[in-house]
């Protein structure tokens with residue numbers, strides 16, 4: 001958004017905001033005085049999340065991968081809240097985490113559809129509304145899986161790679177419309193879903209921590225904080241950027257895990 005728009009009560013549409021990072025982002029926006037249209041595929045999750053934010057926020061349930069749903073979400077947002085300034089393309093699913101040789105085309109296609117079709121359809125619908133104001137901001141949820149080759153994530157990686165590239169293409173196309181388009185690329189985030197997988201032994205946090213310079217997973221609020229910066233006027237000259245929010249995961253290139261850093265001698269004058 002351009003500078004000088006602080007007096008307007010901004011309106012944001014956050015997809016997949018019934019849980020996890022999307023919910024944390026909706027909560028952060030509400031605290032910042034932004035009106036939120038909460039989308040989720042699960043209508044009850046969307047309604048509960050919108051109600052939990054307080055008065056002035058609405059639910060716009062629907063499937064981001066469905067063209068008519070995406071158009072309706074934007075229409076309902078503008079009809080109920082008067083405008084659309086911010087879109088966060090957050091809705092997402094996993095691909096079953098299977099080796100490529102075992103991946104079924106249906107799961108592969110659905111993963112691509114939710115992330116890539118969803119980002120395209122909702123961004124396009126939102127940009128048509130934002131164009132009316134001559135300004136807007138879009139933040140996409142990419143991932144370390146969209147930047148690096150992670151085994152057993154063939155569908156998810158392809159989907160997040162598509163999201164990263166659409167971020168760059170749309171930033172170039174829509175700068176002339178006053179619309180900034182950026183992405184965050186989180187590492188592993190402790191959402192309720194991930195906590196459940198950790199509790200059931202399906203995710204081994206030790207391996208992630210060993211590979212992450214900051215030696216921990218992120219909290220959803222730490223991703224929401226960066227999204228809040230990107231939609232703010234403080235980021236008025238930032239577009240086409242894919243910001244890693246990964247505790248250093250994608251920067252780390254040593255041929256040993258981070259525990260090996262303990263063995264590195266740091267000279268006294270360097271401390």
Ligand SMILES: NC(=O)c1ccc[n+]([C@@H]2O[C@H](COP(=O)([O-])OP(=O)(O)OC[C@H]3O[C@@H](n4cnc5c(N)ncnc54)[C@H](O)[C@@H]3O)[C@@H](O)[C@H]2O)c1
Nearest residue numbers: 016018019020021040041063064090091092143186188189
């Ligand atoms: N959690 C992580 O470690 C992590 C890391 C990197 C990127 N991400 C990305 O961040 C985003 C949010 O992830 P999360 O961990 O909070 O997920 P989550 O599963 O906790 O929440 C995702 C929400 O999206 C909704 N959703 C799924 N498909 C939808 C559809 N077709 N239309 C509308 N809503 C739909 C779900 O109902 C759910 O409420 C995703 O795009 C994910 O790929 C997550």
